[in-house]
Amino acid sequence: MTTAADLPQITKLDTGRERQARIAGAVLVALSVLVLFIFAPGATGSATFRLSRPTDALPLPDLAVPSSPFLYIAAAFLAFLGARQFIRGGGRWTALSLGLGFGIAVMALLVWAATGKAFSLTGMLQATMVRAVPIALGGLAGVLSERVAVVNIAIEGMLLAGAFTGALVGSLMGGVSGLVAAVAIGGLFGFILAALVVTYRMDQIIAGVVINLFVLGLTSYVSSQVFQQYRSLNDAPVFRAVKIPLLGDIPVIGPMLFQQNIFVYGALIMVAVATYYLFYTRYGLRARAVGEHPRAADTLGIDVHRTRYINVTVAGMVAGFGGAWFTLGAVGRFDEGMTGGRGFIGLAAMIFGRWHPVGALAAALVFGFADSLQQKLALLQTPIPSEFLAMAPYIATIVVVAGLIGRARAPAADGQPYVKE
Amino acid sequence: MDIELRGITKRFGEVVANEGVNLRVRAGEVLGLLGENGAGKSTLMNVLCGLYRPNEGEILIDGKPVAFASPADAIRAGIGMVHQHFMLVPVFTVAENVVLGVEPVGRLDRLDRAKASAEVAAISRKYGLEVDPDTLVETLPVGVQQRVEIIKVLFRAADVLILDEPTAVLTPQEVEDFFAVIRALRDAGKALVFITHKLNEILDISDRIAVIRGGRITGEGRPADLTPKTLAEMMVGRPVSFDVTKTPFSPGRALLEVRDLTVLRDDDAVAVDHLNLTVHSGEIVGIAGVQGNGQSALIEALTGLRRVAGGTVTFDGADITHASVRARHRAGIAHIPEDRQKSGLIPKFTVAENMVLDTYYDDRFSRGPSVMWDHVAEKAAEAVMDFDVRTPSVYSAAGHLSGGNQQKLVVARELSRDTLLAIAGQPTRGLDVGSIEYIHKRLIEARDTGDGVLMISSELDEILSLADRILVMFKGRVVAEFDAAAGPVDKGAIGLAMAGAAA
Numbered sequence: 001m002t003t004a005a006d007l008p009q010i011t012k013l014d015t016g017r018e019r020q021a022r023i024a025g026a027v028l029v030a031l032s033v034l035v036l037f038i039f040a041p042g043a044t045g046s047a048t049f050r051l052s053r054p055t056d057a058l059p060l061p062d063l064a065v066p067s068s069p070f071l072y073i074a075a076a077f078l079a080f081l082g083a084r085q086f087i088r089g090g091g092r093w094t095a096l097s098l099g100l101g102f103g104i105a106v107m108a109l110l111v112w113a114a115t116g117k118a119f120s121l122t123g124m125l126q127a128t129m130v131r132a133v134p135i136a137l138g139g140l141a142g143v144l145s146e147r148v149a150v151v152n153i154a155i156e157g158m159l160l161a162g163a164f165t166g167a168l169v170g171s172l173m174g175g176v177s178g179l180v181a182a183v184a185i186g187g188l189f190g191f192i193l194a195a196l197v198v199t200y201r202m203d204q205i206i207a208g209v210v211i212n213l214f215v216l217g218l219t220s221y222v223s224s225q226v227f228q229q230y231r232s233l234n235d236a237p238v239f240r241a242v243k244i245p246l247l248g249d250i251p252v253i254g255p256m257l258f259q260q261n262i263f264v265y266g267a268l269i270m271v272a273v274a275t276y277y278l279f280y281t282r283y284g285l286r287a288r289a290v291g292e293h294p295r296a297a298d299t300l301g302i303d304v305h306r307t308r309y310i311n312v313t314v315a316g317m318v319a320g321f322g323g324a325w326f327t328l329g330a331v332g333r334f335d336e337g338m339t340g341g342r343g344f345i346g347l348a349a350m351i352f353g354r355w356h357p358v359g360a361l362a363a364a365l366v367f368g369f370a371d372s373l374q375q376k377l378a379l380l381q382t383p384i385p386s387e388f389l390a391m392a393p394y395i396a397t398i399v400v401v402a403g404l405i406g407r408a409r410a411p412a413a414d415g416q417p418y419v420k421e
Numbered sequence: 422m423d424i425e426l427r428g429i430t431k432r433f434g435e436v437v438a439n440e441g442v443n444l445r446v447r448a449g450e451v452l453g454l455l456g457e458n459g460a461g462k463s464t465l466m467n468v469l470c471g472l473y474r475p476n477e478g479e480i481l482i483d484g485k486p487v488a489f490a491s492p493a494d495a496i497r498a499g500i501g502m503v504h505q506h507f508m509l510v511p512v513f514t515v516a517e518n519v520v521l522g523v524e525p526v527g528r529l530d531r532l533d534r535a536k537a538s539a540e541v542a543a544i545s546r547k548y549g550l551e552v553d554p555d556t557l558v559e560t561l562p563v564g565v566q567q568r569v570e571i572i573k574v575l576f577r578a579a580d581v582l583i584l585d586e587p588t589a590v591l592t593p594q595e596v597e598d599f600f601a602v603i604r605a606l607r608d609a610g611k612a613l614v615f616i617t618h619k620l621n622e623i624l625d626i627s628d629r630i631a632v633i634r635g636g637r638i639t640g641e642g643r644p645a646d647l648t649p650k651t652l653a654e655m656m657v658g659r660p661v662s663f664d665v666t667k668t669p670f671s672p673g674r675a676l677l678e679v680r681d682l683t684v685l686r687d688d689d690a691v692a693v694d695h696l697n698l699t700v701h702s703g704e705i706v707g708i709a710g711v712q713g714n715g716q717s718a719l720i721e722a723l724t725g726l727r728r729v730a731g732g733t734v735t736f737d738g739a740d741i742t743h744a745s746v747r748a749r750h751r752a753g754i755a756h757i758p759e760d761r762q763k764s765g766l767i768p769k770f771t772v773a774e775n776m777v778l779d780t781y782y783d784d785r786f787s788r789g790p791s792v793m794w795d796h797v798a799e800k801a802a803e804a805v806m807d808f809d810v811r812t813p814s815v816y817s818a819a820g821h822l823s824g825g826n827q828q829k830l831v832v833a834r835e836l837s838r839d840t841l842l843a844i845a846g847q848p849t850r851g852l853d854v855g856s857i858e859y860i861h862k863r864l865i866e867a868r869d870t871g872d873g874v875l876m877i878s879s880e881l882d883e884i885l886s887l888a889d890r891i892l893v894m895f896k897g898r899v900v901a902e903f904d905a906a907a908g909p910v911d912k913g914a915i916g917l918a919m920a921g922a923a924a
Contacts, residue, residue: 281530285513288513300523412511
């Protein structure tokens with residue numbers, strides 16, 4: 001029989017988790033206040049969301065949301081979530097509440113911005129997918145190299161090199177050749193990074209920065225000096241969207257996933273293949289062992305250096321493919337520094353996605369959403385200045401990486417060179 | 422399978438780790454390899470398992486010379502090593518760890534996890550090595566992790582097993598189980614090499630013993646013909662006294678009082694769970710326990726390196742539960758950390774710089790923003806002489822000293838201040854016998870001059886020989902207390918408590 005005296009004494013422990021819960025609560029309450037006092041007052045009428053386009057095979061009716069009631073309900077729900085954090089102290093609910101809260105806040109923002117206007121939801125989701133591609137591929141390149149414990153800061157440079165090479169070779173020899181060349185140049189830079197950090201044991205961050213600066217300098221020089229004069233060198237064909245029969249006709253999802261170009265399909269396939277490789281095959285198991293405990297891998301006869309070379313080179317090829325998106329997948333021409341930090345956001349997606357290919361893709365979609373959101377909001381002419389809207393993807397990055405991820409665990413040997421003797 | 426090492430010499434730059442070593446290992450035999458840390462045991466075995474290549478000499482298997490270019494070659498030849506620091510990937514399952522490198526696969530290179538688990542289960546049944554193939558290694562206690570290491574070697578059909586300091590992480594009861602496994606393997610015709618620096622264990626388990634010192638074999642024999650004393654002399658190269666002389670126990674006032682202390686690990690799991698203890702002046706309190714039962718977190722909490730989640734710590738009448746590290750230093754707490762390389766000293770700093778890491782801001786060494794290096798060097802020279810730190814000069818980098826001298830440097834810095842309480846975590850881990858003797862002497866001196874000493878060690882023998890009072894820690898709590906001042910303590914009882922039986 002257990003009496004009260006036998007039970008272990010329960011005292012309140014001062015853990016870091018409670019403080020996190022309180023911070024999350026404060027953020028949620030602040031969002032509620034924002035919705036209540038900024039968005040809700042002026043919102044009269046309703047916001048119309050278009051779920052299909054005139055050309056779609058299966059048209060859906062437009063979705064009309066009455067603005068004022070929606071915003072007040074959203075504010076109330078946010079306040080409830082926030083209060084719950086203070087009263088219940090969070091626990092594993094903290095991340096969930098915060099994610100839900102941000103989702104609601106974003107919906108409220110959309111409703112507020114679209115009040116009295118019509119807004120194409122399908123178009124925005126399609127743009128989300130497109131804009132997520134370079135980030136997802138950058139993140140995937142990060143996953144592939146960090147899983148073998150090589151920190152790959154050079155992804156930004158690899159994307160840029162891929163974009164540049166894609167434009168140049170694409171202009172001269174056609175789109176497919178341009179794509180192949182972009183993948184090859186990415187692989188080359190991956191190999192160079194591997195050589196610097198594996199064989200010559202150069203600091204991984206510095207090696208990555210060196211590659212970034214080198215690519216940025218070289219491509220900027222060529223594009224400003226050569227492309228300005230010989231414009232035909234910077235006029236590549238663009239891969240058009242290919243609609244997949246049947247699947248492409250599904251409302252909302254169809255345009256997002258199945259009416260896209262080769263880069264979107266390629267990214268989805270690569271994520272699937274990488275997941276299979278890392279978690280279901282023999283060589284994936286070995287690669288992960290190299291990233292977690294290279295010495296153990298070595299004692300079992302796994303060649304640590306070769307594994308790192310191969311994975312980092314493949315990571316470079318993935319980034320090169322992602323780079324070609326900027327030119328061959330979008331505008332057909334190269335501009336100085338056109339990757340705009342997508343490689344670094346890709347690294348953030350990798351961390352947010354917990355070093356898992358699917359996670360990185362999901363995180364990239366969040367960033368892609370922020371990116372397309374700012375674009376659409378600029379079109380809707382909200383009172384927010386467009387410069388602030390353009391910051392949205394980067395603000396999303398900071399919020400996500402600093403606040404939402406909690407304690408993601410990197411491969412144990414990440415960033416450390418392996419010295420045999 | 423018989424293995425012979427002939428004239429093995431291994432050098433690292435200028436340093437000779439092994440010189441002209443001859444050694445035989447026969448099937449169905451346990452060879453005990455005894456030597457101090459740094460004597461060259463591990464190097465020799467790393468040569469045998471293909472991790473290092475010898476500069477001279479050869480390895481013969483059943484009389485035929487072989488050359489190993491990599492560990493893979495040695496594995497193929499049937500030689501498997503269980504490393505002192507486990508070579509396991511914590512986030513992999515037992516089965517994944519076992520098959521790594523020789524994985525069963527199906528189509529498209531798909532890993533056959535079911536087959537891997539079945540094969541691991543078969544081996545574990547055959548040799549009585551109980552373990553669930555599908556659990557994550559990081560969730561297993563060290564004793565079980567060691568079984569995984571052994572299964573890993575057996576899975577590769579090894580006939581020769583090298584066990585490098587296998588008992589360092591085990592409780593006395595786990596050691597008994599482990600020895601049963603070794604005997605079973607020997608009777609199954611395997612050849613085993615058991616590396617240790619523990620005299621009693623090697624006499625207990627070996628069929629033949631070889632002693633290594635300074636990279637050479639200095640003695641060989643059968644356990645029946647050897648005693649701990651003769652072995653120790655072969656190992657150290659001079660007569661060794663095992664007895665620690667202490668003045669009678671006369672504790673004074675309570676110095677450190679810990680009440681309901683709760684400390685969390687980085688992942689918010691409870692490391693120290695409502696722990697109570699008291700240290701009086703003039704006594705050595707030894708905390709025994711298997712590594713990983715909250716000892717490190719306890720030390721960190723007491724020295725201000727980790728936040729206290731609950732409970733109070735009182736020192737000399739003042740509440741220091743949330744005091745800063747420096748405040749604790751100034752109040753008279755000395756801290757000899759568990760890992761001298763990581764937190765005891767800064768290897769790239771000189772001996773003199775390391776000597777004043779805690780007092781550089783003092784009026785004796787600083788005037789305004791500038792450090793008076795001549796005063797620092799003077800004080801360091803004094804302490805170096807006083808504590809027998811063997812260093813070419815106080816301007817040498819601390820990292821270049823031997824492990825024993827590094828630890829003496831840490832002890833010198835901590836105990837040369839005016840202290841009331843010394844907190845020592847594993848103060849003699851990995852040291853040579855001479856340094857161990859010396860550090861024990863200084864800790865006893867501190868006690869005799871009226872300081873309190875709180876010592877944490879996973880070496881039970883060390884605790885038994887030094888402590889006046891022994892507390893056993895298990896899962897973050899003190900589960901048993903033994904009064905060592907009254908008379909000899911039953912080692913078996915402590916062992917049971919370490920395994921949690923008394924709780």
